[in-house]
Amino acid sequence: MVPQVGSILEGKVSSITNFGAFIALEGGGSGLVHISEIANTYVNDVHDFLEVGQAVKVLVLSAENGKVNLSIKKTLPPPERRGPRPARPTAPRPAAAPRTSALARGHARPPAPSGDPDFEDKLKHFLSSSEGKMADLNRSLDGRRGGGRRRK
Helix, strand or coil: CCCCCCCEEEEEEEEEECCEEEEEECCCCEEEEEHHHCCCCCCCCHHHCCCCCCEEEEEEEEEECCEEEEECHHHCCCCCCCCCCCCCCCCCCCCCCCCCCHHHHCCCCCCCCCCCHHHHHHHHHHHHHHHHHHHHHHHHHHHHHCCCCCCC
């Protein structure tokens, strides 16, 4: 007997795996409840939620090629939502003052003609150290892969 998609059935847990649980359905047949369909919360270990022989209600998600996919969490009441977020008070914003550059206000120094010299130095240092590290890594990997010189 092929269970009808969308129907809620009774069954018993026949075995538990690391990816879900197999359920023996009433009237014969069996199906799989994937670990993601066991509970409304994160399931790390199926044994924390189910035991072999436990009676469960399941919803038939699909039945194709003799494989029946089931869900326990869709038969459970929806999880309680934490209430709605309180609305933030919205106060009228004052009119924006005209913008002036930091340089015009006397708070910043003018940028260097070729960019920030500190940044340029840091970038050059980073690139050279990065290239050195990559070269060392490639050398060590070549020895492991057998890509080195061959002897005659």
